[in-house]
Amino acid sequence: MKRLVRIAFLLVALGFGAWAVAGQWEAVRAGFARLSWPALALSVVAVVAALGGGMMTWRALLADLGSPLPLRPAAKVFFVGQLGKYIPGSLWPVVAQMEMGRELGVPRPRSAAAFFLTMPVQLGSGLLVSAVTLLAALPGSAAPYAWAFLLVPVLAVALEPRVVNAVIGFGLRRLGREPLERPLTRRGMLTALGWALLGWTAYGLHLAAILYELGPSGPSVAVFSVGAFALSWCLGIMTFVVPAGAGVREVAMVAVLAPVLDRGSAITAALCSRIVIVLGDLVCAGAAGLAARRTEDPSALATSEKTCD
Incomplete structure:
Protein backbone atom coordinates (compact mmCIF):
# COMPACT_ATOMS: atom_id res chain seq x y z
CA MET A 1 0.00 0.00 0.00
CA LYS A 2 2.80 2.42 0.90
CA ARG A 3 4.47 1.64 -2.41
CA LEU A 4 1.29 2.48 -4.33
CA VAL A 5 0.88 5.77 -2.43
CA ARG A 6 4.49 6.70 -3.17
CA ILE A 7 4.09 5.89 -6.87
CA ALA A 8 0.90 7.95 -7.02
CA PHE A 9 2.67 10.86 -5.31
CA LEU A 10 5.52 10.74 -7.83
CA LEU A 11 3.17 10.56 -10.80
CA VAL A 12 1.12 13.53 -9.61
CA ALA A 13 4.26 15.58 -8.90
CA LEU A 14 5.74 14.76 -12.30
CA GLY A 15 2.43 15.55 -13.97
CA PHE A 16 2.27 19.04 -12.49
CA GLY A 17 5.94 19.61 -13.32
CA ALA A 18 5.36 18.60 -16.94
CA TRP A 19 2.28 20.84 -17.11
CA ALA A 20 4.30 23.85 -15.93
CA VAL A 21 6.91 23.21 -18.63
CA ALA A 22 4.42 22.48 -21.43
CA GLY A 23 2.65 25.79 -20.90
CA GLN A 24 5.77 27.69 -22.01
CA TRP A 25 7.32 25.09 -24.28
CA GLU A 26 7.71 27.23 -27.39
CA ALA A 27 9.50 29.98 -25.49
CA VAL A 28 11.64 27.42 -23.67
CA ARG A 29 12.63 25.70 -26.93
CA ALA A 30 13.60 29.03 -28.48
CA GLY A 31 15.65 29.88 -25.41
CA PHE A 32 17.56 26.62 -25.37
CA ALA A 33 18.37 27.10 -29.07
CA ARG A 34 20.52 30.08 -28.05
CA LEU A 35 22.62 28.04 -25.62
CA SER A 36 25.50 25.69 -26.38
CA TRP A 37 25.59 22.12 -25.07
CA PRO A 38 28.67 22.78 -22.85
CA ALA A 39 26.86 25.70 -21.21
CA LEU A 40 23.76 23.59 -20.59
CA ALA A 41 25.83 20.73 -19.18
CA LEU A 42 27.68 23.08 -16.83
CA SER A 43 24.39 24.63 -15.74
CA VAL A 44 22.86 21.23 -14.95
CA VAL A 45 25.94 20.11 -12.99
CA ALA A 46 25.89 23.35 -11.00
CA VAL A 47 22.17 22.92 -10.24
CA VAL A 48 22.73 19.36 -9.00
CA ALA A 49 25.48 20.68 -6.71
CA ALA A 50 23.18 23.45 -5.49
CA LEU A 51 20.36 21.00 -4.76
CA GLY A 52 22.91 18.90 -2.87
CA GLY A 53 23.69 21.96 -0.76
CA GLY A 54 20.00 22.29 0.06
CA MET A 55 19.83 18.63 1.06
CA MET A 56 22.88 19.01 3.30
CA THR A 57 21.31 22.09 4.93
CA TRP A 58 18.22 20.05 5.82
CA ARG A 59 20.31 17.05 6.88
CA ALA A 60 22.44 19.20 9.21
CA LEU A 61 19.32 20.57 10.91
CA LEU A 62 17.78 17.11 11.23
CA ALA A 63 20.99 15.72 12.73
CA ASP A 64 21.23 18.58 15.21
CA LEU A 65 17.67 17.90 16.31
CA GLY A 66 18.61 14.30 17.07
CA SER A 67 18.12 12.27 13.89
CA PRO A 68 21.39 11.93 11.98
CA LEU A 69 20.80 10.03 8.76
CA PRO A 70 23.36 8.37 6.48
CA LEU A 71 23.93 10.35 3.30
CA ARG A 72 22.09 8.07 0.83
CA PRO A 73 18.88 7.53 2.82
CA ALA A 74 18.84 11.25 3.67
CA ALA A 75 19.18 12.14 -0.01
CA LYS A 76 16.28 9.86 -0.93
CA VAL A 77 13.97 11.35 1.70
CA PHE A 78 14.87 14.91 0.77
CA PHE A 79 14.96 14.76 -3.02
CA VAL A 80 11.95 12.50 -3.53
CA GLY A 81 9.99 14.53 -0.99
CA GLN A 82 10.95 17.77 -2.73
CA LEU A 83 9.13 16.70 -5.87
CA GLY A 84 5.97 17.51 -3.93
CA SER A 125 21.19 33.29 3.77
CA GLY A 126 19.79 33.99 0.28
CA LEU A 127 18.89 37.59 1.11
CA LEU A 128 22.28 38.14 2.72
CA VAL A 129 24.13 36.63 -0.24
CA SER A 130 22.10 38.64 -2.75
CA ALA A 131 22.68 41.93 -0.92
CA VAL A 132 26.45 41.38 -0.75
CA THR A 133 26.96 40.05 -4.28
CA LEU A 134 24.69 42.53 -6.05
CA LEU A 135 26.36 45.43 -4.26
CA ALA A 136 29.79 44.05 -5.15
CA ALA A 137 29.03 43.35 -8.82
CA LEU A 138 26.63 46.15 -9.74
CA PRO A 139 25.71 48.43 -6.78
CA GLY A 140 22.74 50.14 -8.42
CA SER A 141 21.00 46.82 -9.12
CA ALA A 142 20.33 46.21 -5.42
CA ALA A 143 18.59 49.52 -4.72
CA PRO A 144 15.04 48.55 -5.85
CA TYR A 145 15.06 45.59 -3.47
CA ALA A 146 16.27 47.34 -0.32
CA TRP A 147 12.91 46.58 1.31
CA ALA A 148 13.57 42.84 1.04
CA PHE A 149 17.01 43.16 2.60
CA LEU A 150 15.40 44.66 5.72
CA LEU A 151 14.31 41.10 6.54
CA VAL A 152 17.93 40.00 7.05
CA PRO A 153 18.31 41.29 10.65
CA VAL A 154 14.80 40.02 11.47
CA LEU A 155 15.68 36.54 10.23
CA ALA A 156 19.04 36.67 12.03
CA VAL A 157 17.19 37.11 15.32
CA ALA A 158 14.53 34.54 14.38
CA LEU A 159 17.22 31.94 13.60
CA GLU A 160 18.93 32.29 16.98
CA PRO A 161 18.66 28.74 18.43
CA ARG A 162 17.11 29.94 21.69
CA VAL A 163 14.36 31.70 19.75
CA VAL A 164 13.87 28.72 17.42
CA ASN A 165 13.63 26.27 20.31
CA ALA A 166 11.11 28.46 22.10
CA VAL A 167 8.93 28.76 18.99
CA ILE A 168 9.08 25.01 18.27
CA GLY A 169 8.27 24.21 21.89
CA PHE A 170 5.29 26.56 21.87
CA GLY A 171 3.98 25.08 18.62
CA LEU A 172 4.27 21.51 19.88
CA ARG A 173 2.47 22.38 23.12
CA ARG A 174 -0.36 23.97 21.16
CA LEU A 175 -0.64 20.80 19.09
CA GLY A 176 -0.63 18.62 22.19
CA ARG A 177 2.67 17.00 21.22
CA GLU A 178 5.67 16.11 23.31
CA PRO A 179 8.58 18.59 23.16
CA LEU A 180 11.58 17.80 21.00
CA GLU A 181 14.02 15.53 22.81
CA ARG A 182 17.01 17.58 21.66
CA PRO A 183 17.03 21.36 21.10
CA LEU A 184 18.71 23.04 18.16
CA THR A 185 22.26 24.26 18.85
CA ARG A 186 24.22 27.20 17.49
CA ARG A 187 26.75 24.83 15.96
CA GLY A 188 24.02 22.99 14.07
CA MET A 189 22.54 26.24 12.81
CA LEU A 190 25.93 27.52 11.61
CA THR A 191 26.59 24.22 9.84
CA ALA A 192 23.25 24.49 8.05
CA LEU A 193 23.97 28.11 7.08
CA GLY A 194 27.37 27.08 5.71
CA TRP A 195 25.79 24.47 3.41
CA ALA A 196 23.15 26.99 2.34
CA LEU A 197 25.84 29.49 1.32
CA LEU A 198 27.58 26.83 -0.76
CA GLY A 199 24.25 26.06 -2.39
CA TRP A 200 23.72 29.71 -3.38
CA THR A 201 27.19 29.81 -4.92
CA ALA A 202 26.39 26.77 -7.07
CA TYR A 203 23.04 28.25 -8.10
CA GLY A 204 24.87 31.39 -9.17
CA LEU A 205 27.24 29.36 -11.33
CA HIS A 206 24.28 27.65 -12.99
CA LEU A 207 22.80 31.03 -13.93
CA ALA A 208 26.20 32.43 -14.97
CA ALA A 209 26.65 29.56 -17.44
CA ILE A 210 23.42 30.68 -19.10
CA LEU A 211 24.17 34.41 -18.99
CA TYR A 212 27.60 34.02 -20.60
CA GLU A 213 25.83 32.58 -23.65
CA LEU A 214 23.37 35.48 -23.88
CA GLY A 215 25.69 38.49 -23.86
CA PRO A 216 27.43 39.73 -20.72
CA SER A 217 30.90 38.44 -19.88
CA GLY A 218 33.62 38.95 -17.29
CA PRO A 219 34.18 37.75 -13.70
CA SER A 220 31.60 40.19 -12.30
CA VAL A 221 28.86 38.29 -14.17
CA ALA A 222 29.38 35.22 -11.97
CA VAL A 223 29.19 37.35 -8.82
CA PHE A 224 26.10 39.13 -10.13
CA SER A 225 24.51 35.80 -11.05
CA VAL A 226 24.76 34.54 -7.47
CA GLY A 227 22.88 37.56 -6.19
CA ALA A 228 20.36 37.61 -9.03
CA PHE A 229 19.36 34.00 -8.55
CA ALA A 230 19.31 34.16 -4.74
CA LEU A 231 17.11 37.27 -4.77
CA SER A 232 14.66 35.89 -7.33
CA TRP A 233 14.42 32.61 -5.36
CA CYS A 234 13.75 34.48 -2.13
CA LEU A 235 10.99 36.55 -3.75
CA GLY A 236 9.50 33.37 -5.22
CA ILE A 237 9.56 31.39 -1.97
CA MET A 238 7.55 34.12 -0.25
CA THR A 239 4.61 33.13 -2.49
CA PHE A 240 3.69 29.84 -0.84
CA VAL A 241 0.44 29.31 -2.77
CA VAL A 242 2.25 28.87 -6.09
CA PRO A 243 3.83 25.43 -6.75
CA ALA A 244 7.62 25.80 -6.35
CA GLY A 245 7.30 29.57 -6.75
CA ALA A 246 6.38 28.99 -10.41
CA GLY A 247 6.09 32.22 -12.37
CA VAL A 248 7.00 34.49 -9.46
CA ARG A 249 10.67 33.51 -9.54
CA GLU A 250 10.84 34.01 -13.31
CA VAL A 251 9.19 37.44 -13.17
CA ALA A 252 11.56 38.47 -10.37
CA MET A 253 14.57 37.15 -12.28
CA VAL A 254 13.64 39.09 -15.41
CA ALA A 255 13.46 42.26 -13.32
CA VAL A 256 16.74 41.59 -11.51
CA LEU A 257 18.55 40.80 -14.78
CA ALA A 258 17.36 44.03 -16.43
CA PRO A 259 20.64 45.91 -15.77
CA VAL A 260 22.68 43.35 -17.76
CA LEU A 261 20.26 41.88 -20.35
CA ASP A 262 17.53 43.13 -22.65
CA ARG A 263 14.03 41.91 -21.80
CA GLY A 264 13.97 39.12 -24.38
CA SER A 265 17.29 37.69 -23.23
CA ALA A 266 16.27 38.02 -19.57
CA ILE A 267 13.10 36.03 -20.24
CA THR A 268 15.18 33.41 -22.04
CA ALA A 269 17.55 33.15 -19.07
CA ALA A 270 14.69 32.85 -16.57
CA LEU A 271 12.88 30.13 -18.54
CA CYS A 272 16.05 28.13 -19.21
CA SER A 273 16.95 28.36 -15.52
CA ARG A 274 13.52 27.01 -14.56
CA ILE A 275 13.80 24.00 -16.86
CA VAL A 276 17.35 23.22 -15.78
CA ILE A 277 16.19 23.22 -12.14
CA VAL A 278 13.27 20.91 -12.94
CA LEU A 279 15.73 18.59 -14.68
CA GLY A 280 18.06 18.80 -11.68
CA ASP A 281 15.22 17.86 -9.32
CA LEU A 282 14.45 14.80 -11.41
CA VAL A 283 18.10 13.77 -11.69
CA CYS A 284 18.66 14.11 -7.94
CA ALA A 285 15.46 12.28 -7.00
CA GLY A 286 16.17 9.44 -9.42
CA ALA A 287 19.83 9.07 -8.45
CA ALA A 288 19.08 9.24 -4.73
CA GLY A 289 16.30 6.66 -5.03
CA LEU A 290 18.52 4.22 -6.93
CA ALA A 291 21.49 4.71 -4.59
CA ALA A 292 19.35 4.18 -1.50
CA ARG A 293 17.73 1.04 -2.96
CA ARG A 294 21.09 -0.54 -3.76
CA THR A 295 22.44 0.00 -0.26
CA GLU A 296 19.24 -0.52 1.72
CA ASP A 297 19.73 -2.98 4.58
CA PRO A 298 16.54 -3.96 6.43
CA SER A 299 18.43 -4.90 9.59
CA ALA A 300 20.22 -1.55 9.60
CA LEU A 301 16.93 0.28 9.20
CA ALA A 302 15.42 -1.67 12.08
CA THR A 303 18.37 -0.72 14.28
CA SER A 304 18.00 2.92 13.20
CA GLU A 305 14.30 2.93 14.12
CA LYS A 306 15.01 1.58 17.62
CA THR A 307 17.75 4.15 18.14
CA CYS A 308 15.73 7.14 16.91
CA ASP A 309 12.50 6.17 18.67
Whole structure:
Protein backbone atom coordinates (compact mmCIF):
# COMPACT_ATOMS: atom_id res chain seq x y z
CA MET A 1 0.00 0.00 0.00
CA LYS A 2 2.80 2.42 0.90
CA ARG A 3 4.47 1.64 -2.41
CA LEU A 4 1.29 2.48 -4.33
CA VAL A 5 0.88 5.77 -2.43
CA ARG A 6 4.49 6.70 -3.17
CA ILE A 7 4.09 5.89 -6.87
CA ALA A 8 0.90 7.95 -7.02
CA PHE A 9 2.67 10.86 -5.31
CA LEU A 10 5.52 10.74 -7.83
CA LEU A 11 3.17 10.56 -10.80
CA VAL A 12 1.12 13.53 -9.61
CA ALA A 13 4.26 15.58 -8.90
CA LEU A 14 5.74 14.76 -12.30
CA GLY A 15 2.43 15.55 -13.97
CA PHE A 16 2.27 19.04 -12.49
CA GLY A 17 5.94 19.61 -13.32
CA ALA A 18 5.36 18.60 -16.94
CA TRP A 19 2.28 20.84 -17.11
CA ALA A 20 4.30 23.85 -15.93
CA VAL A 21 6.91 23.21 -18.63
CA ALA A 22 4.42 22.48 -21.43
CA GLY A 23 2.65 25.79 -20.90
CA GLN A 24 5.77 27.69 -22.01
CA TRP A 25 7.32 25.09 -24.28
CA GLU A 26 7.71 27.23 -27.39
CA ALA A 27 9.50 29.98 -25.49
CA VAL A 28 11.64 27.42 -23.67
CA ARG A 29 12.63 25.70 -26.93
CA ALA A 30 13.60 29.03 -28.48
CA GLY A 31 15.65 29.88 -25.41
CA PHE A 32 17.56 26.62 -25.37
CA ALA A 33 18.37 27.10 -29.07
CA ARG A 34 20.52 30.08 -28.05
CA LEU A 35 22.62 28.04 -25.62
CA SER A 36 25.50 25.69 -26.38
CA TRP A 37 25.59 22.12 -25.07
CA PRO A 38 28.67 22.78 -22.85
CA ALA A 39 26.86 25.70 -21.21
CA LEU A 40 23.76 23.59 -20.59
CA ALA A 41 25.83 20.73 -19.18
CA LEU A 42 27.68 23.08 -16.83
CA SER A 43 24.39 24.63 -15.74
CA VAL A 44 22.86 21.23 -14.95
CA VAL A 45 25.94 20.11 -12.99
CA ALA A 46 25.89 23.35 -11.00
CA VAL A 47 22.17 22.92 -10.24
CA VAL A 48 22.73 19.36 -9.00
CA ALA A 49 25.48 20.68 -6.71
CA ALA A 50 23.18 23.45 -5.49
CA LEU A 51 20.36 21.00 -4.76
CA GLY A 52 22.91 18.90 -2.87
CA GLY A 53 23.69 21.96 -0.76
CA GLY A 54 20.00 22.29 0.06
CA MET A 55 19.83 18.63 1.06
CA MET A 56 22.88 19.01 3.30
CA THR A 57 21.31 22.09 4.93
CA TRP A 58 18.22 20.05 5.82
CA ARG A 59 20.31 17.05 6.88
CA ALA A 60 22.44 19.20 9.21
CA LEU A 61 19.32 20.57 10.91
CA LEU A 62 17.78 17.11 11.23
CA ALA A 63 20.99 15.72 12.73
CA ASP A 64 21.23 18.58 15.21
CA LEU A 65 17.67 17.90 16.31
CA GLY A 66 18.61 14.30 17.07
CA SER A 67 18.12 12.27 13.89
CA PRO A 68 21.39 11.93 11.98
CA LEU A 69 20.80 10.03 8.76
CA PRO A 70 23.36 8.37 6.48
CA LEU A 71 23.93 10.35 3.30
CA ARG A 72 22.09 8.07 0.83
CA PRO A 73 18.88 7.53 2.82
CA ALA A 74 18.84 11.25 3.67
CA ALA A 75 19.18 12.14 -0.01
CA LYS A 76 16.28 9.86 -0.93
CA VAL A 77 13.97 11.35 1.70
CA PHE A 78 14.87 14.91 0.77
CA PHE A 79 14.96 14.76 -3.02
CA VAL A 80 11.95 12.50 -3.53
CA GLY A 81 9.99 14.53 -0.99
CA GLN A 82 10.95 17.77 -2.73
CA LEU A 83 9.13 16.70 -5.87
CA GLY A 84 5.97 17.51 -3.93
CA LYS A 85 6.71 21.22 -4.38
CA TYR A 86 5.36 20.95 -7.92
CA ILE A 87 1.93 20.00 -6.58
CA PRO A 88 -0.33 22.98 -5.67
CA GLY A 89 -0.24 23.53 -1.93
CA SER A 90 2.73 24.08 0.36
CA LEU A 91 2.60 20.99 2.56
CA TRP A 92 3.20 18.12 0.13
CA PRO A 93 7.01 18.11 0.52
CA VAL A 94 6.87 18.07 4.32
CA VAL A 95 4.18 15.36 4.36
CA ALA A 96 6.28 13.20 2.04
CA GLN A 97 9.45 13.77 4.06
CA MET A 98 7.66 13.01 7.32
CA GLU A 99 6.33 9.70 6.06
CA MET A 100 9.55 8.62 4.37
CA GLY A 101 11.60 9.75 7.37
CA ARG A 102 9.35 7.77 9.70
CA GLU A 103 10.34 4.60 7.86
CA LEU A 104 13.94 5.41 8.86
CA GLY A 105 13.01 6.01 12.49
CA VAL A 106 12.73 9.81 12.36
CA PRO A 107 9.79 11.07 14.46
CA ARG A 108 7.30 13.10 12.45
CA PRO A 109 7.59 16.28 14.60
CA ARG A 110 11.36 16.23 14.10
CA SER A 111 11.00 15.90 10.32
CA ALA A 112 8.51 18.76 10.27
CA ALA A 113 10.80 20.94 12.39
CA ALA A 114 13.77 20.34 10.07
CA PHE A 115 11.66 21.08 6.99
CA PHE A 116 10.21 24.33 8.30
CA LEU A 117 13.62 25.46 9.58
CA THR A 118 15.26 24.85 6.22
CA MET A 119 13.17 27.51 4.47
CA PRO A 120 14.05 30.45 6.78
CA VAL A 121 17.70 29.35 6.79
CA GLN A 122 17.74 29.46 3.00
CA LEU A 123 15.70 32.66 2.91
CA GLY A 124 17.96 34.47 5.37
CA SER A 125 21.19 33.29 3.77
CA GLY A 126 19.79 33.99 0.28
CA LEU A 127 18.89 37.59 1.11
CA LEU A 128 22.28 38.14 2.72
CA VAL A 129 24.13 36.63 -0.24
CA SER A 130 22.10 38.64 -2.75
CA ALA A 131 22.68 41.93 -0.92
CA VAL A 132 26.45 41.38 -0.75
CA THR A 133 26.96 40.05 -4.28
CA LEU A 134 24.69 42.53 -6.05
CA LEU A 135 26.36 45.43 -4.26
CA ALA A 136 29.79 44.05 -5.15
CA ALA A 137 29.03 43.35 -8.82
CA LEU A 138 26.63 46.15 -9.74
CA PRO A 139 25.71 48.43 -6.78
CA GLY A 140 22.74 50.14 -8.42
CA SER A 141 21.00 46.82 -9.12
CA ALA A 142 20.33 46.21 -5.42
CA ALA A 143 18.59 49.52 -4.72
CA PRO A 144 15.04 48.55 -5.85
CA TYR A 145 15.06 45.59 -3.47
CA ALA A 146 16.27 47.34 -0.32
CA TRP A 147 12.91 46.58 1.31
CA ALA A 148 13.57 42.84 1.04
CA PHE A 149 17.01 43.16 2.60
CA LEU A 150 15.40 44.66 5.72
CA LEU A 151 14.31 41.10 6.54
CA VAL A 152 17.93 40.00 7.05
CA PRO A 153 18.31 41.29 10.65
CA VAL A 154 14.80 40.02 11.47
CA LEU A 155 15.68 36.54 10.23
CA ALA A 156 19.04 36.67 12.03
CA VAL A 157 17.19 37.11 15.32
CA ALA A 158 14.53 34.54 14.38
CA LEU A 159 17.22 31.94 13.60
CA GLU A 160 18.93 32.29 16.98
CA PRO A 161 18.66 28.74 18.43
CA ARG A 162 17.11 29.94 21.69
CA VAL A 163 14.36 31.70 19.75
CA VAL A 164 13.87 28.72 17.42
CA ASN A 165 13.63 26.27 20.31
CA ALA A 166 11.11 28.46 22.10
CA VAL A 167 8.93 28.76 18.99
CA ILE A 168 9.08 25.01 18.27
CA GLY A 169 8.27 24.21 21.89
CA PHE A 170 5.29 26.56 21.87
CA GLY A 171 3.98 25.08 18.62
CA LEU A 172 4.27 21.51 19.88
CA ARG A 173 2.47 22.38 23.12
CA ARG A 174 -0.36 23.97 21.16
CA LEU A 175 -0.64 20.80 19.09
CA GLY A 176 -0.63 18.62 22.19
CA ARG A 177 2.67 17.00 21.22
CA GLU A 178 5.67 16.11 23.31
CA PRO A 179 8.58 18.59 23.16
CA LEU A 180 11.58 17.80 21.00
CA GLU A 181 14.02 15.53 22.81
CA ARG A 182 17.01 17.58 21.66
CA PRO A 183 17.03 21.36 21.10
CA LEU A 184 18.71 23.04 18.16
CA THR A 185 22.26 24.26 18.85
CA ARG A 186 24.22 27.20 17.49
CA ARG A 187 26.75 24.83 15.96
CA GLY A 188 24.02 22.99 14.07
CA MET A 189 22.54 26.24 12.81
CA LEU A 190 25.93 27.52 11.61
CA THR A 191 26.59 24.22 9.84
CA ALA A 192 23.25 24.49 8.05
CA LEU A 193 23.97 28.11 7.08
CA GLY A 194 27.37 27.08 5.71
CA TRP A 195 25.79 24.47 3.41
CA ALA A 196 23.15 26.99 2.34
CA LEU A 197 25.84 29.49 1.32
CA LEU A 198 27.58 26.83 -0.76
CA GLY A 199 24.25 26.06 -2.39
CA TRP A 200 23.72 29.71 -3.38
CA THR A 201 27.19 29.81 -4.92
CA ALA A 202 26.39 26.77 -7.07
CA TYR A 203 23.04 28.25 -8.10
CA GLY A 204 24.87 31.39 -9.17
CA LEU A 205 27.24 29.36 -11.33
CA HIS A 206 24.28 27.65 -12.99
CA LEU A 207 22.80 31.03 -13.93
CA ALA A 208 26.20 32.43 -14.97
CA ALA A 209 26.65 29.56 -17.44
CA ILE A 210 23.42 30.68 -19.10
CA LEU A 211 24.17 34.41 -18.99
CA TYR A 212 27.60 34.02 -20.60
CA GLU A 213 25.83 32.58 -23.65
CA LEU A 214 23.37 35.48 -23.88
CA GLY A 215 25.69 38.49 -23.86
CA PRO A 216 27.43 39.73 -20.72
CA SER A 217 30.90 38.44 -19.88
CA GLY A 218 33.62 38.95 -17.29
CA PRO A 219 34.18 37.75 -13.70
CA SER A 220 31.60 40.19 -12.30
CA VAL A 221 28.86 38.29 -14.17
CA ALA A 222 29.38 35.22 -11.97
CA VAL A 223 29.19 37.35 -8.82
CA PHE A 224 26.10 39.13 -10.13
CA SER A 225 24.51 35.80 -11.05
CA VAL A 226 24.76 34.54 -7.47
CA GLY A 227 22.88 37.56 -6.19
CA ALA A 228 20.36 37.61 -9.03
CA PHE A 229 19.36 34.00 -8.55
CA ALA A 230 19.31 34.16 -4.74
CA LEU A 231 17.11 37.27 -4.77
CA SER A 232 14.66 35.89 -7.33
CA TRP A 233 14.42 32.61 -5.36
CA CYS A 234 13.75 34.48 -2.13
CA LEU A 235 10.99 36.55 -3.75
CA GLY A 236 9.50 33.37 -5.22
CA ILE A 237 9.56 31.39 -1.97
CA MET A 238 7.55 34.12 -0.25
CA THR A 239 4.61 33.13 -2.49
CA PHE A 240 3.69 29.84 -0.84
CA VAL A 241 0.44 29.31 -2.77
CA VAL A 242 2.25 28.87 -6.09
CA PRO A 243 3.83 25.43 -6.75
CA ALA A 244 7.62 25.80 -6.35
CA GLY A 245 7.30 29.57 -6.75
CA ALA A 246 6.38 28.99 -10.41
CA GLY A 247 6.09 32.22 -12.37
CA VAL A 248 7.00 34.49 -9.46
CA ARG A 249 10.67 33.51 -9.54
CA GLU A 250 10.84 34.01 -13.31
CA VAL A 251 9.19 37.44 -13.17
CA ALA A 252 11.56 38.47 -10.37
CA MET A 253 14.57 37.15 -12.28
CA VAL A 254 13.64 39.09 -15.41
CA ALA A 255 13.46 42.26 -13.32
CA VAL A 256 16.74 41.59 -11.51
CA LEU A 257 18.55 40.80 -14.78
CA ALA A 258 17.36 44.03 -16.43
CA PRO A 259 20.64 45.91 -15.77
CA VAL A 260 22.68 43.35 -17.76
CA LEU A 261 20.26 41.88 -20.35
CA ASP A 262 17.53 43.13 -22.65
CA ARG A 263 14.03 41.91 -21.80
CA GLY A 264 13.97 39.12 -24.38
CA SER A 265 17.29 37.69 -23.23
CA ALA A 266 16.27 38.02 -19.57
CA ILE A 267 13.10 36.03 -20.24
CA THR A 268 15.18 33.41 -22.04
CA ALA A 269 17.55 33.15 -19.07
CA ALA A 270 14.69 32.85 -16.57
CA LEU A 271 12.88 30.13 -18.54
CA CYS A 272 16.05 28.13 -19.21
CA SER A 273 16.95 28.36 -15.52
CA ARG A 274 13.52 27.01 -14.56
CA ILE A 275 13.80 24.00 -16.86
CA VAL A 276 17.35 23.22 -15.78
CA ILE A 277 16.19 23.22 -12.14
CA VAL A 278 13.27 20.91 -12.94
CA LEU A 279 15.73 18.59 -14.68
CA GLY A 280 18.06 18.80 -11.68
CA ASP A 281 15.22 17.86 -9.32
CA LEU A 282 14.45 14.80 -11.41
CA VAL A 283 18.10 13.77 -11.69
CA CYS A 284 18.66 14.11 -7.94
CA ALA A 285 15.46 12.28 -7.00
CA GLY A 286 16.17 9.44 -9.42
CA ALA A 287 19.83 9.07 -8.45
CA ALA A 288 19.08 9.24 -4.73
CA GLY A 289 16.30 6.66 -5.03
CA LEU A 290 18.52 4.22 -6.93
CA ALA A 291 21.49 4.71 -4.59
CA ALA A 292 19.35 4.18 -1.50
CA ARG A 293 17.73 1.04 -2.96
CA ARG A 294 21.09 -0.54 -3.76
CA THR A 295 22.44 0.00 -0.26
CA GLU A 296 19.24 -0.52 1.72
CA ASP A 297 19.73 -2.98 4.58
CA PRO A 298 16.54 -3.96 6.43
CA SER A 299 18.43 -4.90 9.59
CA ALA A 300 20.22 -1.55 9.60
CA LEU A 301 16.93 0.28 9.20
CA ALA A 302 15.42 -1.67 12.08
CA THR A 303 18.37 -0.72 14.28
CA SER A 304 18.00 2.92 13.20
CA GLU A 305 14.30 2.93 14.12
CA LYS A 306 15.01 1.58 17.62
CA THR A 307 17.75 4.15 18.14
CA CYS A 308 15.73 7.14 16.91
CA ASP A 309 12.50 6.17 18.67
